[in-house]
Amino acid sequence: MLSDVLLVSAPGKVILHGEHAVVHGKVALAVALNLRTFLQLQPHSSGKVSLNLPNIGIKRAWDVARLQLLDMSFLEQGDPTVPILEKLEKLKEVADFPEDCTDHERLAVLAFLYLYLCICRKQRALPSLDIVVWSELPPGAGLGSSAAYSVCLAAALLTLCEEIPNPLKDGEASSRWTAEDLELINKWAFQGEKVIHGNPSGVDNAVSTWGGALRYQQGKISSLKRPPALKILLINTKVPRSTKALVLNVRNRLLKFPKIVAPLLTSINAISLECERVLEEMATAVPAPEHYLALEELIDMNQHHLNALGVGHTSLDQLCQVTMAHGLHSKLTGAGGGGCGITLLRPDLTGPEVEAVKQALTGCGFDCWETSIGAPGVSVHTAASLDAPVWQALDGLCAGQWASSS
Amino acid sequence: MLSDVLLVSAPGKVILHGEHAVVHGKVALAVALNLRTFLQLQPHSSGKVSLNLPNIGIKRAWDVARLQLLDMSFLEQGDPTVPILEKLEKLKEVADFPEDCTDHERLAVLAFLYLYLCICRKQRALPSLDIVVWSELPPGAGLGSSAAYSVCLAAALLTLCEEIPNPLKDGEASSRWTAEDLELINKWAFQGEKVIHGNPSGVDNAVSTWGGALRYQQGKISSLKRPPALKILLINTKVPRSTKALVLNVRNRLLKFPKIVAPLLTSINAISLECERVLEEMATAVPAPEHYLALEELIDMNQHHLNALGVGHTSLDQLCQVTMAHGLHSKLTGAGGGGCGITLLRPDLTGPEVEAVKQALTGCGFDCWETSIGAPGVSVHTAASLDAPVWQALDGLCAGQWASSS
Numbered sequence: 089m090l091s092d093v094l095l096v097s098a099p100g101k102v103i104l105h106g107e108h109a110v111v112h113g114k115v116a117l118a119v120a121l122n123l124r125t126f127l128q129l130q131p132h133s134s135g136k137v138s139l140n141l142p143n144i145g146i147k148r149a150w151d152v153a154r155l156q157l158l159d160m161s162f163l164e165q166g167d168p169t170v171p172i173l174e175k176l177e178k179l180k181e182v183a184d185f186p187e188d189c190t191d192h193e194r195l196a197v198l199a200f201l202y203l204y205l206c207i208c209r210k211q212r213a214l215p216s217l218d219i220v221v222w223s224e225l226p227p228g229a230g231l232g233s234s235a236a237y238s239v240c241l242a243a244a245l246l247t248l249c250e251e252i253p254n255p256l257k258d259g260e261a262s263s264r265w266t267a268e269d270l271e272l273i274n275k276w277a278f279q280g281e282k283v284i285h286g287n288p289s290g291v292d293n294a295v296s297t298w299g300g301a302l303r304y305q306q307g308k309i310s311s312l313k314r315p316p317a318l319k320i321l322l323i324n325t326k327v328p329r330s331t332k333a334l335v336l337n338v339r340n341r342l343l344k345f346p347k348i349v350a351p352l353l354t355s356i357n358a359i360s361l362e363c364e365r366v367l368e369e370m371a372t373a374v375p376a377p378e379h380y381l382a383l384e385e386l387i388d389m390n391q392h393h394l395n396a397l398g399v400g401h402t403s404l405d406q407l408c409q410v411t412m413a414h415g416l417h418s419k420l421t422g423a424g425g426g427g428c429g430i431t432l433l434r435p436d437l438t439g440p441e442v443e444a445v446k447q448a449l450t451g452c453g454f455d456c457w458e459t460s461i462g463a464p465g466v467s468v469h470t471a472a473s474l475d476a477p478v479w480q481a482l483d484g485l486c487a488g489q490w491a492s493s494s
Numbered sequence: 495m496l497s498d499v500l501l502v503s504a505p506g507k508v509i510l511h512g513e514h515a516v517v518h519g520k521v522a523l524a525v526a527l528n529l530r531t532f533l534q535l536q537p538h539s540s541g542k543v544s545l546n547l548p549n550i551g552i553k554r555a556w557d558v559a560r561l562q563l564l565d566m567s568f569l570e571q572g573d574p575t576v577p578i579l580e581k582l583e584k585l586k587e588v589a590d591f592p593e594d595c596t597d598h599e600r601l602a603v604l605a606f607l608y609l610y611l612c613i614c615r616k617q618r619a620l621p622s623l624d625i626v627v628w629s630e631l632p633p634g635a636g637l638g639s640s641a642a643y644s645v646c647l648a649a650a651l652l653t654l655c656e657e658i659p660n661p662l663k664d665g666e667a668s669s670r671w672t673a674e675d676l677e678l679i680n681k682w683a684f685q686g687e688k689v690i691h692g693n694p695s696g697v698d699n700a701v702s703t704w705g706g707a708l709r710y711q712q713g714k715i716s717s718l719k720r721p722p723a724l725k726i727l728l729i730n731t732k733v734p735r736s737t738k739a740l741v742l743n744v745r746n747r748l749l750k751f752p753k754i755v756a757p758l759l760t761s762i763n764a765i766s767l768e769c770e771r772v773l774e775e776m777a778t779a780v781p782a783p784e785h786y787l788a789l790e791e792l793i794d795m796n797q798h799h800l801n802a803l804g805v806g807h808t809s810l811d812q813l814c815q816v817t818m819a820h821g822l823h824s825k826l827t828g829a830g831g832g833g834c835g836i837t838l839l840r841p842d843l844t845g846p847e848v849e850a851v852k853q854a855l856t857g858c859g860f861d862c863w864e865t866s867i868g869a870p871g872v873s874v875h876t877a878a879s880l881d882a883p884v885w886q887a888l889d890g891l892c893a894g895q896w897a898s899s900s
Contacts, residue, residue, distance in 0.1 A: 341791075347764035348795060351757035355802075358753035385747075389754060392802035396761075396795045402815075409811070 090248050094129040095474065095482075098239040098466040100225040101232035101295040102322065102421040102430055105360040105390050106304075108338050108397055113306050114357035117364060118291050119315070120299040121322065122463035125223040125236035126474070128482045129244040132216050139200050140220040142481060143227065146193055150182075152214045155205070158182060163206050172282050175202070192227075199238055199283040203276060207245040215248060222481040226455065229324055230331070230422030235292030238280030243273045243466045254468060261473035264464060270297050273466060299465030303364060312364060314371040317462040318383075319433035321411075321446065323418070324455040325403035327426025334399050334423045341398050352396055359390045367462075380434045384417040387432060391419035399424030406452055407431075414445045433458070496654050500535040501880065501888075504645040504872040506631040507638035507701040508728065508827040508836055511766040511796050512710075514744050514803055516695075519712050520763040523770060524697050525721070526705040527728065528869035531629035531642035532880070534888045535650040538622050545606050546626040548887065549633065552599055554589075558620045561611070564588060569612050578688050581608070598633075605644055605689040609682060613651040621654060628887040632861065635730055636737070636828030641698030644686025649679045649872045660874060667879035670870060676703050679872060705871025709770060718770060720777040723868040724789075725839035727817075727852065729824070730861040731809035733832025740829045744803050758802055765796045773868075786840045790823040793838060797825035805830030812858055813837075820851045836867070 099120040106116025138149035162178045179198050182205075189197075200219070208214050221240060225233040243265070246252045252269040256262075265273065277293040291304045301315035342349040363386050370379050391408060394400060404420045411418045411431045418431040433442060442458060449456045471479065505526040512522025544555035568584045585604050588611075595603075606625070614620050627646060631639040649671070652658045658675040662668075671679065683699040697710045707721040748755040769792050776785045797814060800806060810826045817824045817837045824837040839848060848864060855862045877885065 345764070345768060345791070345795075348761050348768060348792075351760040351764065354757040355754050355761065358751070358757065362751060362754060385751070386754075388804075389751075389758075389802045392798045396798035396802075398794075402818075405811075405815070409808075412808075 090250065090254065091131050093131075093471070094127075094244050094247055094254070095469045095471060096127045096129070096240050096244045096247075096466065097124040097469060098236040098243070098296045099124050099299060099463045100236050101292050102428070102461060103230075104301070104421070104430075104461065105363050105386065106356060107420075107422055107424070108335065108394065108399060109353045109356040109360075110304060111335055111338070112342065112353050114353055115303055115305045115360040115364075116291070117301055117303055117312075117360050118295045119301040119461040120295050120463040120465060121225075121231060122317075122460045123224040123231065123322065123457060124463075125221060125225060125233065125240050126478050126482055127240035127244050128218075128220045129248060130218045131248060132218065134216050136216055136218075137204065137214070138218045139197065140218070141196055142220070142222050144193060144196065146196060148197055150201075152216050155182065156214050158205075160205055160209055163202070163209070172286075176283060179205075195284045196234075196237065199234075199280040200241060202283050203238070203241045203245055203280050206279070207242070207251065207276060208249055211249055217248070219244070220482050222478070224457075224478075226324055229428050231322075231428065232292035232296055234284045235277065235281055235288075235296045238277040238284070239273060239293055239296040239466050241280060242276035243468070246273060246276065247468070256468050256470065260470070262467045262469045264467050270465065273297050295465075297465050300462055301364075301367060303360075312367060312371075315367045315462045316370045316375055317460045319435070319437075319458070319460050321416075321418075321431040321433060321442075321449070322457045322459055323407055323429045323431065323449055325401070325407060325426050325429065326453070326455060327401055327403045329401070329423055329425035329427050331423035334425045338397050338399060349397070352393055356390060356393050359386050359393070362386060375435070377434075377436075380432070383432055384434075387417045387419045387430075394420055394424055401426045403452075403454075404429055407449065407454065410448045410452060411445055414441065414448065416445060430461070496656065496660065497537050499537075499877070500533075500650050500653055500660070501875045501877060502533045502535070502646050502650045502653075502872065503530040503875060504642040504649070504702045505530050505705060505869045506642050507698050508834070508867060509636075510707070510827070510836075510867065511769050511792065512762060513826075513828055513830070514741065514800065514805060515759045515762040515766075516710060517741055517744070518748065518759050520759055521709055521711045521766040521770075522697070523707055523709055523718075523766050524701045525707040525867040526701050526869040526871060527631075527637060528723075528866045529630040529637065529728065529863060530869075531627060531631060531639065531646050532884050532888055533646035533650050534624075534626045535654060536624045537654060538624065540622050542622055542624075543610065543620070544624045545603065546624070547602055548626070548628050550599060550602065552602060554603055556588075556607075558622050561588065562620050564611075566611055566615050569608070569615070578692075582689060585611075601690045602640075602643065605640075605686040606647060608689050609644070609647045609651055609686050612685065613648070613657065613682060614655055617655055623654070625650070626888050628884070630863075630884075632730055635834050637728075637834065638698035638702055640690045641683065641687055641694075641702045644683040644690070645679060645699055645702040645872050647686060648682035649874070652679060652682065653874070662874050662876065666876070668873050668875045670873050676871065679703050701871075703871050706868055707770075707773060709766070718773055718777075721773045721868045722776045722781055723866045725841070725864070725866050727822075727824075727837040727839060727848075727855070728863045728865055729813055729835045729837065729855055731807070731813060731832050731835065732859065732861060733807055733809045735807070735829055735831035735833050737829035740805050740831045744805060747804050755803070758799055762796060762799050765792050765799070768792060781841075783840075783842075786838070789838055790840075793823045793825045793836075800826055800830055807832045809858075809860075810835055813855070813860065816854045816858060817851055820847065820854065822851060839864070 100123050102121050104117040104119045110116035227233045274297040281288040301312040366382050407429045408418045420429050446456050508527045510523040510525045516522035631637050633639045680703040687694040707718040813835045814824045826835045852862050
């Protein structure tokens with residue numbers, strides 16, 4: 089068992105192309121979003137295990153000795169027929185939630201307990217540790233914040249328990265795990281996602297683990313080779329939407345107008361494939377203006393297609409118009425009907441030009457981040473390599489008091 | 495030869511669905527627009543033939559005796575190998591245009607002379623007559639104003655020369671010709687269109703002749719059975735556009751992204767077919783709210799598709815947003831890139847509701863007409879049956895002086 093502080097980060101994700109079409113068997117391109125979730129794991133010997141999630145105001149701690157006494161056979165991974173719901177019911181008893189706990193909080197705590205107990209119970213004794221997880225990602229915005237959380241937990245706990253080595257070498261600021269180790273992180277992160285989401289596609293944890301860009305189709309996930317990092321604006325319209333209702337709307341439109349909507353889905357599929365081709369060409373050649381032009385044309389066409397599917401929203405129209413007035417191209421990402429959009433930032437843009445767009449977007453009441461896609465997947469960092477705001481968020485909040493439920 | 499005043503009108507047209515896709519072999523639905531062109535033909539014995547087009551400020555007259563002396567063998571219809579361009583060169587000599595004449599004016603006059611000479615030369619003597627043509631249609635807006643002009647000329651001249659009977663019975667306000675007579679009108683109107691446009695599709699003159707709704711695909715034109723008249727707003731953004739450049743843009747996009755754009759054209763084709771199905775269902779059953787809902791959904795989807803083809807414009811986005819804010823659905827019609835749009839007016843709308851939308855649209859600087867589609871084709875009218883503004887436009891202007899070119 090390691091004894092040093094571990095600092096791990098994992099990216100969020102956005103759907104670059106293929107949202108909604110993916111539900112109907114078409115290709116989607118999911119890309120790692122460089123808004124990251126950071127985890128600090130501090131092993132110690134206090135006999136407590138604590139979880140601090142400052143973004144959602146959760147501070148919880150448990151006695152390791154009490155957890156150690158539990159019969160944890162119900163967590164057996166060997167039996168895939170044991171439904172996860174049943175396991176969760178038992179975990180809820182362990183977690184001993186207060187009455188006023190929201191579903192959101194419950195699920196975050198349950199995912200932690202589940203991964204902690206499953207990964208660490210092979211140790212002679214369950215480890216004492218403090219975990220702080222802080223994220224740049226807004227939660228519930230379809231940006232894979234829960235997957236980034238699960239990936240960070242899985243990577244940190246597997247490293248702590250020496251199931252995988254700490255890949256950080258002397259003198260390195262950050263490092264990543266081998267493909268084989270990432271497979272294991274991804275497998276456990278997927279379990280965490282199942283705790284939180286029930287029946288996730290596995291795309292979010294895969295993108296957060298591997299980074300870059302992934303192609304997803306009918307349950308099959310594959311990585312694009314060396315996709316370029318692209319600068320974007322991520323915009324949250326903050327208009328709430330129901331993904332379930334939007335998915336149902338598309339299905340109903342497909343049923344009502346099959347001969348109109350089926351070729352539309354085919355066209356969206358072709359947009360994803362063409363985008364994949366352009367990204368791979370950018371990786372093998374020097375990215376040229378015509379690559380960015382093609383990416384912009386694909387973004388525009390898909391935004392119109394998503395509108396034709398009925399998942400647009402006036403806030404997204406406004407987003408597209410505001411960025412278009414600055415010569416930039418945008419589309420919704422994810423479910424639509426509000427939610428988030430992305431705007432491609434060409435490399436020729438100057439700082440003041442980007443600032444002007446950001447100001448125009450925040451002037452509409454939107455949240456706006458200047459970030460990138462195609463970011464690295466789960467990574468381990470030295471403390472010195474983290475930006476001050478991250479470090480302050482993790483470290484400053486570590487000093488707080490834990491609420492104890494046991 | 496008839497000696498009474500003849501009053502004839504013919505509708506404009508809008509493309510309901512299928513613009514641009516029709517260039518690539520897909521179905522288009524063209525519908526008669528109840529903004530009409532009116533023609534008054536007054537036979538007399540002054541020895542002059544005069545043409546007055548108040549909309550474009552043209553007043554021209556010719557000596558019948560001089561025209562009679564021309565060798566008109568070059569007009570022979572029998573020889574289809576004689577290119578129309580060659581005929582037009584000879585006609586230009588006859589027309590004796592002043593130097594400052596615009597192309598627009600030349601073509602309107604040439605089409606008249608061509609139809610007058612071709613249709614009337616079988617008479618013992620060329621008739622003396624005054625013709626006034628006045629239109630509710632804005633010219634050059636893709637609304638088939640030249641076809642309505644040619645249809646009116648053909649119908650009036652054929653009736654004057656008793657090639658077809660005047661269908662107006664005693665006590666009727668308006669009347670239409672038989673299918674057979676309409677065929678002849680359409681044939682001659684198509685010749686007029688050729689003079690004006692060189693290589694027209696024949697759709698515009700067919701819609702103006704037959705009225706209602708037509709399906710057009712790869713040169714084949716067929717009428718929809720009893721399409722319902724639908725109330726619409728016709729909106730002219732007044733943004734100038736080049737149809738040729740827009741058609742080329744779509745072709746280039748199809749060449750650049752064949753797998754994306756080809757299914758998009760397939761989807762547009764399906765929209766036209768579905769609209770045809772809904773219109774025919776409305777003709778056989780009592781039109782119900784769900785019919786209008788389907789028409790609105792088809793309009794929205796096609797507008798998004800046209801945007802995806804790259805033929806949208808910010809003025810058209812604004813048009814759609816303004817009408818959507820009033821719960822109404824709009825699409826561009828014709829070439830796009832500005833130009834005209836249509837908004838479906840459901841029958842449940844109140845007068846004040848329609849007025850509010852019209853005011854909002856004119857507030858954007860757009861021209862806006864409350865009219866209908868699926869209107870009757872070329873018709874003959876009694877003077878008493880015409881609205882005062884039409885009558886004043888035709889009659890008031892008849893009193894003016896003719897410029898004589900011979």
